[in-house]
Amino acid sequence: MKHFVDPIQACGLHVIADLDEIDAEVLRDASWLESVLLDAARAAGAHVLSSHFHHFGGEHGVTGVVMLAESHISLHTWPERRFAALDVFMCGRADAREAAAYVSRKLGVAEPRWRVCERGAKPR
């Protein structure tokens, strides 16, 4: 297993997505959210190393990370706000936008608010 590093300046895209108006119940379901993020990783062509999800208990939300050969996907949820904060950082040929779109669709988010950052080393 290795990093898939582009031999150019930008080593990847980092999508920062704020997701509103989500059903509160799904934002407490750590197992289901984990399966969504794992499927999103695969849909984007990324390679999963491991995944780690934590439910804060009761009515509270979930914090989860999927670690990838290509970097990571993270999700933090606030059911009381019907809100989730997603970020997807993927290097190489995996498609961070595809993964973010997949998660947004599965959470039923009509209007995800995205920012896309190019990441990478300074050119030499």
Place this chain on the structure above:
Amino acid sequence: MKHFVDPIQACGLHVIADLDEIDAEVLRDASWLESVLLDAARAAGAHVLSSHFHHFGGEHGVTGVVMLAESHISLHTWPERRFAALDVFMCGRADAREAAAYVSRKLGVAEPRWRVCERGAKPR
């Protein structure tokens, strides 16, 4: 343990930091990088849930995440480029900028390239 959610629009700051000209050897040292990120979390006033670090082996880099009650810190390294991609997302009173500055200092980065994104639910 609970999320520390601000009762306002922005629920936190997400610092995206690209870090150059780092000694390649430290970028392969998963144990040391883990200790740096854990110390950064505490320096910023955050509460650690767990940490997960993976070395890709040999001359390759490291992927690591520290999961927080306040969200997460992640680091991905490319020793062959002397480059590391850091992101710090913290909600509530924890200071994401402080954590990012701490990691940058420990990695000996003179000129970190930062972007700061405000994250949060839409105002109601």
